[in-house]
Amino acid sequence: MSAILEVKNLKTKFKTDYGTVSVVDGVDFSIKPGETLGVVGESGCGKSVTSLSVMRLLPSNASNEGSITFQGKELISLPEKQMQQVRGNDIAMIFQEPMTSLNPLHTVGRQIEEAVILHMNISKQEAKERAIKMLNAVGMPRAQEIYGEYPHQLSGGMRQRVMIAMAMACDPKLIIADEPTTALDVTIQAQILDLMRDLKDKTGTSIMLITHDLGVVAEMCDRVIVMYAGQVVEETDVQTLFENPKHPYTMGLIDSIPSFEDEKEYLNTIPGSVPLPYEMPKGCRFAPRCSWAKEICHQHAPELMEIESQHKCRCWLVTKEDAS
Known part of the structure; x- marks a missing residue:
């Protein structure tokens, strides 16, 4: 191979x-x-x-x-x-410290959406659905609510799951x-x-x-x-x-x-x-x-x-x- x-x-x-x-x-x-x-x-x-x-x-x-x-x-x-x-x-990257890699001024949903819209050529609504789907895929509880939350509102483990969701979003x-x-x-x-x-x-x-x-x-x-x-x-x-x-x-x-x-x-x-x-x-x-x-x-x-x-x-x- x-x-x-x-x-x-x-x-x-x-x-x-x-x-x-x-x-x-x-x-x-x-x-x-x-x-x-x-x-x-x-x-x-x-x-x-x-x-x-x-x-x-x-x-x-x-x-x-x-x-x-x-x-x-x-x-x-x-x-x-x-x-x-x-x-x-x-090629996607998951960084060591998610708090320094996630933008504190934007919700986690918006940050996942940005990558999806940039690379997958889909509508904002489809990008939102994709972001929520990825949050569910990484085992995030309350994915709909967390989509609208900011990084500082999440624990370290949840922020790292968000980073993995972002990395996996574009397959x-x-x-x-x-x-x-x-x-x-x-x-x-x-x-x-x-x-x-x-x-x-x-x-x-x-x-x-x-x-x-x-x-x-x-x-x-x-x-x-x-x-x-x-x-x-x-x-x-x-x-x-x-x-x-x-x-x-x-x-x-x-x-x-x-x-x-x-x-x-x-x-x-x-x-x-x-x-x-x-x-x-x-x-x-x-x-x-x-x-x-x-x-x-x-x-x-x-x-x-x-x-x-x-x-x-x-x-x-x-x-x-x-x-x-």
């Missing part, structure tokens, strides 16, 4: 006071129709910038190189007017969800994830799910890419990621998950922090934090290579021979 989205050698650079820095550096991945791809990593690893690059929503001091192909259409060079037709219609082929449950309590998190899964099963929409929560990845994703310091360091299916992780960074992330089975006084942590874009180490970007690092790791940067079928890793300590 051919990919609906294909990203090749994506480089996203920002002009800063320190000069031009690469925040995303040579990222490759693809998403198939109906697939959920998880993008995992700590804050500052380039996950959100990658998603904004796909949507072409970067600030004016940023630029993209490489290729982002959606259904055979190259997005990087697409004129802005045509890109506006892709956004919301073919997009791909939804990019950037930490969609971070600001919510665990009960509401579970409801939102169930909702996204149900909508995907019903509509066949592909999802690019950006998160630092490996529990969410285990529950939602088919495949996973692990990002560190602007690069993909591991890519595989979700089962293999948890059963047979290869990159030391991935192992560290998995080891830091709390477990009911192990009675530990302290949680495992990865020492240090993600390097700043203008302070990248010479060799492997994870080497300064890696307890297994050898001299080659500090001197030369490893390539992302396939170590098993559909399993890639960027690490000098892992070879095809090690994997077998």
